[in-house]
Amino acid sequence: MIKNLKYLRKKDWITLIFVVALILLQVQLDLTIPEYMSKITMLVQTPGSKVSQITSTGGKMLLISLGSVASSVIVGYLAAKLAASLGRELRFAIFNKVQDFSMEEINRFSTPSLITRSTNDIAQVQLFIAVGLQVLIKSPILAIVAIDKIAGKSWQWSALVGGGIIFLLVVILLIVFIAIPKFKKVQELTDDINRITRESLTGIKVVRAYNAEDYQEEKFEKASANLAQNNLFATRVLSFLQPSLNFAMSSISLGIYWLGAIIINNAAAENQLTIFSDMVVFSSYALQIIAAFMLMSILFMLLPRASVSAKRVNEVLYTKPTILDGAITDENLETKGKIQVKNVSFRYPEAEEYVLKDISFTAEPGETVAFIGSTGSGKSTLINLIPRFYDVSEGEILIDNVNVKDYNMEALNNKIGYVPQRAVLFSGSISSNVNFGNNGKDEISNSDIYTALEVAQGKEFVEKLPDGIDSFVAQLGTNLSGGQKQRVSIARAVARNPEILIFDDSFSALDYKTDSLVRQGLKKHTSGTTTLIVAQRVGTIMDADKIIVLNEGKVAGIGTHKELLKSCNIYYEIAKSQLTEEELDIETR
Structure with a gap:
């Protein structure tokens, strides 16, 4: 007391x-x-x-x-x-x-x-x-x-x-x-x-x-x-x-x-x-x-x-956070958006088994790197280590050649636009939710909000709402559909203009056509941004510069879509379950 x-x-x-x-x-x-x-x-x-x-x-x-x-x-x-x-x-x-x-x-x-x-x-x-x-x-x-x-x-x-x-x-x-x-x-x-x-x-x-x-x-x-x-x-x-x-x-x-x-x-x-x-x-x-x-x-x-x-x-x-703030806030680094994951292993607190084991890869600035694998293979866990929702158990993660543990958390978060698996919206308006991605501090113009919504294929449905971008959003976005919430959530990340975009299975509520249009919009609007995508659909990631296949927490294969179809049995089996024989035959030629 x-x-x-x-x-x-x-x-x-x-x-x-x-x-x-x-x-x-x-x-x-x-x-x-x-x-x-x-x-x-x-x-x-x-x-x-x-x-x-x-x-x-x-x-x-x-x-x-x-x-x-x-x-x-x-x-x-x-x-x-x-x-x-x-x-x-x-x-x-x-x-x-x-x-x-x-x-x-x-x-x-x-x-x-x-x-x-x-x-x-x-x-x-x-x-x-x-x-x-x-x-x-x-x-x-x-x-x-x-x-x-x-x-x-x-x-x-x-x-x-x-x-x-x-x-x-x-x-x-x-x-x-x-x-x-x-x-x-x-x-x-x-x-x-x-x-x-x-x-x-x-x-x-x-x-x-x-x-x-x-x-x-x-x-x-x-x-x-x-x-x-x-x-x-x-x-x-x-x-x-x-x-x-x-x-x-x-x-x-x-x-x-x-x-x-x-x-x-x-x-x-x-x-x-x-x-x-x-x-x-x-x-x-x-x-x-x-x-x-x-x-x-x-x-x-x-x-x-x-x-x-x-x-x-x-x-x-009086609980001491396990994730401590670093000191680096310098934004004038030589590279922008480079990610290096070096020999990373991870297990959850008090767990005996490792969820990830000896993961290594590099994402160059502007590259799109995708992650695919069976349920429980560690895809979401891996990308959640980048914004430090958890810290790695072994190994290290570097952004722009600096260990993420050395960054001031605000500086680290300002580099990243994050879209979670479950779209989270806050009570307010469409505008305030998209602007939330800009730290909720500096107001961005309506045209920038509409641009972000257009990239996320949300502009059309927002314009049909009674008050447009000023339309009311209930707590957790309960007055919007799953696809609408995902598109606003994607727009929030895009509006931030970050160096790194992380999509944690963020297209699951979108139909194939909208999924394709969103990816096209992102490729055009965020050409210099490093993009990490976790997905279950092969169609969502087949155009990625690099695809990393995970199996039981380990890397089972790294390459492009065509390369993995030939070299990685696990990826081939996933693709086979989603693509027609004709599509597979064309891709493997």
Whole structure:
């Protein structure tokens, strides 16, 4: 929890200091009230006391009470403001941290868990600051000073209050010891709820197509029941706290007056008034001690979940990314777009088997290099190493004769236009999505956007939309077809005018005619750009300058389409499954 406070801004620290000062003032005012009660008690029972004296003393006590109330209101407002500011900074910090994560860190935490940590967990920390800050500072001070005030008044009364305090401490420690593990489990189960909900909503078409609603409901019900049971158990444990406090308060109050009656009855007549006044003061301070513990009960209700949530937030914030930023940002390199893959092997984190083994090839500036192979042969994995979604396990990858690990990530990414297997669009417009490929910073002209769309064969369908390039795009592009999303995604990469274009099976949703037209447009518009294409269709890559055939993570063949038909059996079998005998015969002549 303390680590989270480092995200407070300078003005927030000033607010925090002001809040602490007001809380200390409030405690001082609260502890003064019993002294005025003692004076009023003495005045009421002293013969000849004037009403004006009693009224004056009562008025002062009332003003002090109002001052305490005013301080409490101001502290509540400032604490809420402070909590909201900390929540905002923590959310921003987590969002920025996740942006720097490689796929290894994202997969380690999982997307549903990162969402929970960014929302629910931060909300728990924020609630603790808003409600618990005042209690955290006020309660211990109030209890300690009140105990000091009554110490030595009467050993009988002191022993009674001490017994009550020991009873409350035992109850609180037991409750916290039992509750904290359950609250940790609750947050983990909340991750499960998010995961199942996200899966069901993302795959709603598949769920309905297979009539799997009951199956998904059963999964959700099981996770929901586990969450409810753990929540109920933790809440039931906490429910013992309030009755214990009420029992202690009632017992101590009754005990003080019972002992007081015995002490007064045994005291000399001239001392009875003083003892009675002491009893009133002692009772007031004893009640303030119990009130302090009642306030702390709020703290102990919030603390278990808040501490677990703070730890989960810190796990994200203090995770060191495995992919570190390099220092090279120089754009004035001699070559532009040259890629060298040297003896690269790769295995996923914590995996035993290598996905790629000893891969080597070179893509010269302006060349088109294609990758083909059976499912699971490592095609996508290989090209994902170039923009450093993962780092190689062995070997090295050079761009323009510089190891990709030595590049500043922004400089490296600025060299690359990337089109993933699954087209990802963002809520906004066609224009904002195409411009996103230009870093989303510098606006590009409408004519450049249309040019990029024309290359991607998307201009025609965009012009038919009601608002053209300003037409609305829903989150993830759900209001567009698969082919339309792919074409906008391709246009986004083209509009960036990068040195390197990477297409990770990015033509799969396009028909053969559109596929051919897109490749023609790319060849014409990006003639000086190095292009890497992962594809399943032989027709998509047969015109590539170099085709690399992968099989079980190894290079099975490198060459042109015609060369591989003659020299690589694996490539020939793939081509044979997609081309007619006549086409194969023509190509192999």
